[in-house]
Amino acid sequence: xxxxxxxxxxxxxxxxxxxxxxxxxxxxxxxxxxxxxxxxxxxxxxxxxxxxxxxxxxxxxxxxxxxxxxxxxxxxxxxxxxxxxxxxxxxxxxxxxxxxxxxxxxxxxxxxxxxxxxxxxxxxxxxxxxxxxxxxxxxxxxxxxxxxxxxxxxxxxxxxxxxxxxxxxxx
Amino acid sequence: xxxxxxxxxxxxxxxxxxxxxxxxxxxxxxxxxxxxxxxxxxxxxxxxxxxxxxxxxxxxxxxxxxxxxxxxxxxxxxxxxxxxxxxxxxxxxxxxxxxxxxxxxxxxxxxxxxxxxxxxxxxxxxxxxxxxxxxxxxxxxxxxxxxxxxxxxxxxxxxxxxxxxxxxxxxxxxxxxxxxxxxxxxxxxxxxxxxxxxxxxxxxxxxxxxxxxxxxxxxxxxxxxxxxxxxxxxxxxxxxxxxxxxxxxxxxxxxxxxxxxxxxxxxxxxxxxxxxxxxxxxxxxxxxxxxxxxxxxxxxxxxxxxxxxxxxxxxxxxxxxxxxxxxxxxxxxxxxxxxxxxxxxxxxxxxxxxxxxxxxxxxxxxxxxxxxxxxxxxxxxxxxxxxxxxxxxxxxxxxxxxxxxxxxxxxxxxxxxxxxxxxxxxxxxxxxxxxxxxxxxxxxxxxxxxxxxxxxxxxxxxxxxxxxxxxxxxxxxxxxxxxxxxxxxxxxxxxxxxxxxxxxxxxxxxxxxxxxxxxxxxxxxxxxxxxxxxxxxxxxxxxxxxxxxxxxxxxxxxxxxxxxxxxxxxxxxxxxxxxxxxxxxxxxxxxxxxxxxxxxxxxxxxxxxxxxxxxxxxxxxxxxxxxxxxxxxxxxxxxxxxxxxxxxxxxxxxxxxxxxxxxxxxxxxxxxxxxxxxxxxxxxxxxxxxxxxxxxxxxxxxxxxxxxxxxxxxxxxxxxxxxxxxxxxxxxxxxxxxxxxxxxxxxxxxxxxxxxxxxxxxxxxxxxxxxxxxxxxxxxx
Ligand SMILES: Nc1ncnc2c1ncn2[C@@H]1O[C@H](COP(=O)(O)OP(=O)(O)OP(=O)(O)O)[C@@H](O)[C@H]1O
Ligand SMILES: [Mg+2]
Numbered sequence: 001x002x003x004x005x006x007x008x009x010x011x012x013x014x015x016x017x018x019x020x021x022x023x024x025x026x027x028x029x030x031x032x033x034x035x036x037x038x039x040x041x042x043x044x045x046x047x048x049x050x051x052x053x054x055x056x057x058x059x060x061x062x063x064x065x066x067x068x069x070x071x072x073x074x075x076x077x078x079x080x081x082x083x084x085x086x087x088x089x090x091x092x093x094x095x096x097x098x099x100x101x102x103x104x105x106x107x108x109x110x111x112x113x114x115x116x117x118x119x120x121x122x123x124x125x126x127x128x129x130x131x132x133x134x135x136x137x138x139x140x141x142x143x144x145x146x147x148x149x150x151x152x153x154x155x156x157x158x159x160x161x162x163x164x165x166x167x168x169x170x171x
Numbered sequence: 172x173x174x175x176x177x178x179x180x181x182x183x184x185x186x187x188x189x190x191x192x193x194x195x196x197x198x199x200x201x202x203x204x205x206x207x208x209x210x211x212x213x214x215x216x217x218x219x220x221x222x223x224x225x226x227x228x229x230x231x232x233x234x235x236x237x238x239x240x241x242x243x244x245x246x247x248x249x250x251x252x253x254x255x256x257x258x259x260x261x262x263x264x265x266x267x268x269x270x271x272x273x274x275x276x277x278x279x280x281x282x283x284x285x286x287x288x289x290x291x292x293x294x295x296x297x298x299x300x301x302x303x304x305x306x307x308x309x310x311x312x313x314x315x316x317x318x319x320x321x322x323x324x325x326x327x328x329x330x331x332x333x334x335x336x337x338x339x340x341x342x343x344x345x346x347x348x349x350x351x352x353x354x355x356x357x358x359x360x361x362x363x364x365x366x367x368x369x370x371x372x373x374x375x376x377x378x379x380x381x382x383x384x385x386x387x388x389x390x391x392x393x394x395x396x397x398x399x400x401x402x403x404x405x406x407x408x409x410x411x412x413x414x415x416x417x418x419x420x421x422x423x424x425x426x427x428x429x430x431x432x433x434x435x436x437x438x439x440x441x442x443x444x445x446x447x448x449x450x451x452x453x454x455x456x457x458x459x460x461x462x463x464x465x466x467x468x469x470x471x472x473x474x475x476x477x478x479x480x481x482x483x484x485x486x487x488x489x490x491x492x493x494x495x496x497x498x499x500x501x502x503x504x505x506x507x508x509x510x511x512x513x514x515x516x517x518x519x520x521x522x523x524x525x526x527x528x529x530x531x532x533x534x535x536x537x538x539x540x541x542x543x544x545x546x547x548x549x550x551x552x553x554x555x556x557x558x559x560x561x562x563x564x565x566x567x568x569x570x571x572x573x574x575x576x577x578x579x580x581x582x583x584x585x586x587x588x589x590x591x592x593x594x595x596x597x598x599x600x601x602x603x604x605x606x607x608x609x610x611x612x613x614x615x616x617x618x619x620x621x622x623x624x625x626x627x628x629x630x631x632x633x634x635x636x637x638x639x640x641x642x643x644x645x646x647x648x649x650x651x652x653x654x655x656x657x658x659x660x661x662x663x664x665x666x667x668x669x670x671x672x673x674x675x676x677x678x679x680x681x682x683x684x685x686x687x688x689x690x691x692x693x694x695x696x697x698x699x700x701x702x703x704x705x706x707x708x709x710x711x712x713x714x715x716x717x718x719x720x721x722x723x724x725x726x727x728x729x730x731x732x733x734x735x736x737x738x739x740x741x742x743x744x745x746x747x748x749x750x751x752x753x754x755x756x757x758x759x760x761x762x763x764x765x766x767x768x769x770x771x772x773x774x775x776x777x778x779x780x781x782x783x784x785x786x787x788x789x790x791x792x793x794x795x796x797x798x799x800x801x802x803x804x805x806x807x808x809x810x811x812x813x814x815x816x817x818x819x820x821x822x823x824x825x826x827x828x829x830x831x832x833x834x835x836x837x838x839x840x841x842x843x844x845x846x847x848x849x850x851x852x853x854x855x856x857x858x859x860x861x862x863x864x865x866x867x868x869x870x871x872x873x874x875x876x877x878x879x880x881x882x883x884x885x886x887x888x889x890x891x892x893x894x895x896x897x898x899x900x901x902x903x904x905x906x907x908x909x910x911x912x913x914x915x916x917x918x919x920x921x922x923x924x925x926x927x928x929x930x931x932x933x934x935x936x937x938x939x940x941x942x943x944x945x946x947x948x949x950x951x952x
Contacts, residue, residue, distance in 0.1 A: 096280065168549045
């Protein structure tokens with residue numbers, strides 16, 4: 001019988017140790033870090049699994065986009081540190097949230113969406129609707145012709161009328 | 172800095188493309204901004220906290236200005252176009268001394284404009300990621316102005332939002348109208364245009380159809396009314412023999428009329444059978460041609476599964492609708508009209524009942540159409556996914572087998588098929604629910620008519636024959652009505668297909684030949700790349716300010732890490748994509764000014780991923796020059812070291828390759844592809860990892876023959892294996908879209924930089940396995 005698990009020696013990722021990785025804000029309000037005694041004036045955090053595991057496997061890179069470490073779990077950090085990490089991540093991963101879909105009209109292969117975002121009406125057009133809509137868990141991401149993304153955080157909980165408008169395009 | 176900013180001097184900028192619209196400028200003036208000397212303008216859609224808000228950014232010699240406000244699109248009375256109405260709420264001015272330079276940062280759905288002063292970054296404004304191109308332009312214009320006192324306005328700058336001028340909906344990049352307004356001719360109109368060349372036939376077809384329906388509407392008059400009232404009821408009290416004779420005449424005329432009807436149907440089918448295949452041929456050819464016209468960018472952004480679906484199944488959908496659907500629509504509509512008229516003539520009282528029932532039927536029809544359109548679309552999506560999965564599976568068979576994933580693949584497929592099945596069941600069930608409703612309505616109608624008509628007959632207001640005929644007519648309505656109720660679905664399916672077809676036809680190729688494009692007089696083969704910048708997606712630069720020069724007849728070797736942008740450079744030289752900034756010149760002529768066919772005929776690109784077409788090996792080799800002689804083919808194959816292995820195949824040069832043909836190894840395919848390029852005899856030869864899949868000896872052989880061919884040819888060779896590039900006159904090391912090292916082989920080795928490092932690693936590897944790199948060692952000294 002073959003054993004399918006990889007032995008820890010062959011493939012192992014080094015994660016940063018919360019005690020040796022301290023985040024702070026630099027004077028201009030961007031995230032800075034001290035990792036293993038090395039100082040980084042500005043670091044960039046990237047999620048490895050932005051859709052399914054937004055709080056785990058976070059890559060830390062310097063301003064040149066060179067990776068300097070990986071956080072295994074945000075929850076291993078102290079609450080203050082977590083707040084810094086999360087606020088940086090929420091900046092980077094901010095995505096306008098669709099609250100209501102007023103209409104979706106199809107004309108000549110383009111789909112024209114009229115939606116409400118943050119209480120403001122917003123119109124955008126989507127091409128190739130199958131590839132532009134991505135469902136993950138309860139959420140749905142829609143990408144418009146310019147590459148802008150919009151999110152429905154919990155599809156099941158938005159009003160039924162909006163849901164029915166989008167439903168034909170989901171699978 | 173003190174210099175007056177130069178404005179609008181560049182000939183490439185037409186109509187102040189980088190300026191705000193007049194209406195907005197006026198508002199900004201009113202809000203206290205001096206717009207006189209604005210150098211560059213750009214529109215944003217968020218504030219610094221990523222809340223949606225119109226933001227207008229601009230700068231002049233004194234500062235950078237961010238104005239916030241709203242933009243509403245108003246329909247102006249008496250005008251066809253809509254006009255935006257601007258309100259400016261707030262203006263933030265930042266003195267130019269407070270900014271050393273601007274930066275943009277790309278996030279997932281948003282981007283951010285940042286100012287830098289003494290190394291301190293300050294976030295200025297955020298924007299939707301789709302605008303990053305505009306903000307990049309602002310950044311470049313500002314930074315160049317700061318640096319040189321003169322703003323370099325990127326040629327692609329366009330500050331305005333892309334909104335349809337007619338309805339305000341977002342529109343596709345580079346267009347003034349949205350798809351809806353831009354193409355005012357509806358799908359149907361466009362489809363019918365395909366029939367434009369066949370007007371006489373169409374008229375003949377429609378005429379026979381109408382005649383046919385008139386005849387069939389007339390039949391009950393003879394077969395029912397005349398039979399009952401004039402013969403069977405025997406109103407004139409004729410003797411039996413006379414009656415029999417009248418009956419005979421009647422029966423014969425019924426037969427005659429029915430025969431005539433059948434004849435007309437046959438004629439109609441013959442006529443339409445003659446033109447429909449031609450029309451569909453036109454449509455198919457049009458799609459295919461449109462596809463050829465499109466640039467590689469289009470193909471890399473679409474699933475080929477759905478593209479294939481479009482060409483084949485969509486044109487079939489259209490075909491069957493026009494062959495079966497449209498004639499029935501015409502016949503049935505004509506029948507309904509004719510029958511209704513006759514019914515009114517026969518008895519307006521009974522017809523009133525029918526008129527009352529009509530709205531119910533129509534409402535059911537309209538409701539059904541709406542309801543089924545969405546369902547059909549969904550069904551199509553599921554179908555497309557299943558076929559994409561099949562093609563994915565077929566293309567990936569080797570990987571699937573290697574990982575023993577057949578069962579998982581099967582599960583995935585059956586899940587998708589199940590979805591399709593469920594959606595089809597839902598559709599069929601819904602359709603099966605709607606139709607009986609219609610049937611019941613018609614049945615009720617018949618019953619009421621029969622009862623009421625019976626009363627009329629009893630009162631003597633109507634003959635029995637007329638009532639019977641009336642019922643026959645009512646029955647005649649049933650077929651056309653249920654057909655018309657579902658033909659709308661059919662039509663929606665056809666319209667769906669037509670829409671997808673037109674989408675391809677309407678897609679604008681990114682690469683278009685200029686109107687006054689030039690050809691080569693006498694091509695030498697100088698390549699010159701000036702400050703080339705390129706990105707596949709906005710703000711993800713792949714090539715950054717890259718300059719290179721290759722003299723005619725020289726060979727340039729390009730090395731670099733994977734993903735460095737080597738293939739991209741080759742693509743840009745062959746103009747498979749267009750540069751964002753900077754240019755590629757051949758013999759001093761910008762490739763964008765050259766005739767595409769001429770350019771590509773003179774560039775031989777042996778690309779990294781090789782494609783062999785369905786056909787024989789000989790066909791594939793002479794692809795670029797169909798009239799090549801067998802002599803040339805063999806010579807080319809020999810030069811590419813392909814001859815020997817080809818001769819080992821049972822059918823030699825006539826071996827079928829490509830999809831479904833003989834399988835060849837990676838190196839064998841590469842060699843065929845090299846032979847193909849050798850036959851093309853291009854002035855400029857680009858070898859993108861052309862020999863990477865071959866053993867060193869074969870590579871050396873090919874190189875020797877290429878060296879012979881090299882005379883008078885400019886060669887660009889991309890390779891990872893440095894030994895491949897030993898014959899290069901010059902070498903360029905590319906990293907991250909830039910040239911990091913440049914020089915001859917030995918110069919680069921002396922520099923002890925990146926190239927030397929790579930060289931060391933590769934020769935070390937050879938040493939450890941016991942292969943001396945004697946020649947290389949001598950060079951190292
Ligand atoms: N069609 C495309 N759309 C978007 N990005 C692309 C596309 N083609 C290439 N890229 C990206 O552009 C960058 C450069 O690609 P390119 O193919 O030029 O690299 P390369 O130097 O030829 O690499 P290799 O040695 O692996 O062939 C890569 O980061 C790649 O991901
Ligand atoms: Mg490549």
